[in-house]
Amino acid sequence: MTEELAKVYVPADTERVVSERWAASGAFHAEPTTDTTKASYSVVIPPPNVTAALHLGHALNNTLQDVLVRYHRMRGFNTMWMPGTDHAGIATQTVVEKRLLQQGIKRLDMGREAFIEKTQEWKDEYETTILGQLSELGASCDYERARFTMDDMCATAVRHAFYTLFKDGLIYRGKRLVNWDPVSGTALADDEVEMEDVAGHMWYLRYPLEDGSGHVTVATTRPETMFGDTAVAVNPNDPRANELRGKNVVLPIVGRVIPIIEDDYVVLADPDSTDAKAQMSSGCLKVTPAHDPNDWDIGLRHDLEAINVMAADASISDQYGWDEISDEARPFIGLSREDARAAVVEWFEANDLLDKVVDYSHSVGHSYRSHVPIEPWLSDQWYVAASDDRLAGSALRAQRSDQVTDLAPEHQAGDTNGDGELRFVPDRYARTFQQWHEGIRDWCISRQLWWGHQIPVWNRTVESAAADGSITAALVNTEQGTAVAIGSAWSAAGGVHVARQITDTEIVESVCVPNDSTLRRLERADATMDEAALVAALEADGFVRDPDVLDTWFSSALWPMSTMGWPYPEDFPETTGNDTNLLETFNPTSLLSTAREIITLWVSRMVMFNRYFLDGQLPYNDVFIHAMVQDGHGQKMSKSLGNGVDPRDIIYSHGADAMRFTLVQMTTDTQDVRMPVDMVCPHSGESFTPEFITTKAGHLVAAPTQNSPGDPNKSMVSAYGVAVGLVEPSNDAPLARNTSAKFDGGRNFSNKLWNAVRFAVGRLDGATGTSKPVDVSSASFVDQWILARLHHTISTLETAVENYQFNVYADTLYDFIWHDVCDRYLEAIKPTLDDDGNQQAVLGAVLDASLRLMHPVCPFITETLWPHVGQARLGDVMGLELPASDILATANWPTIDAGLANAAVVANFDRAYRLITEIRTLRSKQNVKPKQRITVHAPAAVLELVDGAGGLVETLAGIGEVHPVDAGPPPVNSPLAFEGSQVFLSGMTDEVDLDAERERLEGVVSQKQKQIGGFKGKLSNEGYVSGAPEHLVQETRDMLAAAEADLAAAQAALDGLG
RNA sequence: GGGCCGUUAACUCAGUUGGCUAGAGUGCCACCUCGACAUGGUGGAAGUCACAGGUUCAAGUCCUGUACGGCCCA
Structure with a gap:
């Protein structure tokens, strides 16, 4: 006998032990194989950034992956889940730089090598934390294979990929506008630019026409860029276009003669418009190709010169392409962009060329790093020609035909390897993917950083x-x-x-x-x-x-290949097996699970690269886009808001399985899930709803300092306060952990399972079971029923996994284990279990199967209970395959014969259970004590039902005796209406509470009358009777008849009360 | 500006191609410490399915529009 089970499941007592058991057994390790009888199932983890610990969003994504991975492992697939971390160039360099600066150390002072060494230390620390967190939440990754985007294997892939693209002409050096951060001196990717609303101005500047016939007025938010203007644009539909056509203007200060061009990008002036742009527009746009992305595009269309008038620090400069400096312009050289703006406006005003200034609030890109406005700046960068058909076209052709709309003929799927095989779940995200590739721009891959793959x-x-x-x-x-x-x-x-x-x-x-x-x-x-x-x-x-490094996404884009040893697995023995290697066995992977904002940054690039480098082969067949976790106020959980939750906090308060179960249950195919977050007082352990404050940006966040709910003299600091640097945890005011009542459901469910097993182990200890497999046809009614329910549950779960319906998986499990197994089955078998060897065997088998079904979602508790249930197994059930295994994680998924799905038994059970509920309701209304056994007097049809249910009704409804009603109602009774007949209960109390009885029956009568009204209304509708499918009409007729019979029975009962 | 999602019980959410009398969990009310579990059991109350139109025999579900909330991309 294994040691006794505690009364309550305490996750902390067992989770670590279970983790160690898995690690020691190598349960999660996969080897490459050519064995075709064992299909591969593989997943590469979206590598978390080494900038910080994992948050609840990671916990969600990794739980979902783990459910799929564990499920497929149990289904017998050769299953590998590749873990790893991402070096996250800019983000990591920024946090390390910031940390060093706090110690007074500047990156430039310490030099590239020393800085990289420091960053490496940071990476090592967080890599350890992250992999530890994954293990704590039960992720069944092949940890021996853990990779890092900058380790040797990945670096080799990066070098080969870069070389190949370079050789094939898909990497080029381009002068392009980049999102330049003039403070940190680096180009930023589009996603590294944060849009912020800025209360600025719209300046209206007059540019004189060259022929002296007047002037045009341009509206701009950035007067300082006017030195680089190379045209003025008007909309071709503008009434003034005709008279301006072919004319030139003389650019004030600079003296450059520039043309007036026509381009429909220009917003027509309309003071009455609701569109702010039209309201503010003067109809004339100054075109500065070197300093504005839209102007750059206009410049391309009209073959305009791009004159860069700024230096890397965004000061006005004549060193980057601006020649022929007029005397008037010379004083502006060297001014910062802010000073230049003021000076230009001043000049226009002094020269009577400033038409007006209007307040204007608009959105301006800011650096994610330094938070200063981004300068669109012309500089030399390396590009991947993503718009080339070999890349973007290939990504489009990869899309499954039923998920793509109006694809240009040249992009339609052909018959190349991988074409038409990429599937998004939910399918609406295929649209995002398609639109991205149809409008894709070449990908700027160089970054002016030190942390990363140097070009x-x-x-x-x-x-x-x-x-x-x-x-x-x-x-x-x-x-x-x-x-x-x-x-x-x-x-x-x-x-x-x-x-x-x-x-x-x-x-x-x-x-x-x-x-x-x-x-x-x-x-x-x-x-x-x-x-x-x-x-x-x-x-x-x-x-x-070249001193620059590659965009982080360049190495991430290779992840499904680089982690498996591409391009030359034989150079890395750990990726090879006896006769094959990881790449052959596991690429394409089975699934990518990720958040939707990653579709463009990562999914796209993996698809392009995997297909390009591996002969059209996709990196994965399915892309599952999971929901985003929001806080209790509907705000995205983010680092900057400090409203993220560390999964370790939840594991601490509820256990890993409870967290996983709740996350899985929350995963529907909508976009967001809301998670109201509480805090745990570090002094008392009490959880409470913190006080919230509103930030300047209008976000609701937990106040940096919180008072202890139990003792107003004690305080603590919130994760928000620490994240934004407002407070530091101390001994007096420690950092409070987070928790959420959302996870109570998962915790209670774990405990329910725990106690069901505890019950079975206790009752089966010493029992003998049966020597030969149980033939279900000879098993009792409830045993047949629970096996039928098990059959139904298994097939529902399998369908749910296939369709990535995670909430269905969790709800189905919950319903089966809590309601079917615990509330009904266990309660029903209590009187018979000890004497029924077949039942003992069925109970053991049902719990064994339940652990297997629940394992993908709640691996720790099921693995902990596994040996106990093994102990309680007392024989097999024919048609239910549950092969033994030391470790549940590698046990087989249960298979069950369709013959066990006995529909008639289920139907009768449901009828019997309705009778039970009726009786229970009546008992409750009459305040009958639970222990009190009562007598049922029923007509033949009901007696037959009760008899056929083999004691179920008696046990669950507390019935002592069952009598036919032929002799007429017993003296002291309560009548109830069931399936159109009257059933009488007696022996409940000495005196029936007639008022309560009357009230109850009147309720039934009015309810039935209402239903009958509804059905009759439907049936009197000629359109319904003739238009609706026959079986529905018949169903309505049957329900009407049943309701009428029930009404009559209830009415008779009511009359009988006098 | 373009695209996407949401609005169903007090709260958090299900509701697959239109078709039972709209469900679950939590919370609430009443009773129950009965030998698995009070992190429990039994029963109960609770919804104009955001709003306005439309299609249909039939709309929470499909279409159009409006309002509010959220996200992504410009």
């Missing part, structure tokens, strides 16, 4: 005159900036050598160097140099490595 390109600038003859020959007649492949010693040695003419007199040469694993496999004319030698030679020749 593997070495550059040098040479004077055209001094350049190699083959280079100048190759560059003849190419446009400036166009890269041309060069045959050279470098390309012979395995590099990719390109050259670009960047000015009339200068050429830039770039050599992309692959790493050794790639070099070794290249057919190259000169195979004498390895990577180190090649780099040394390049540097000796004046080449310098």
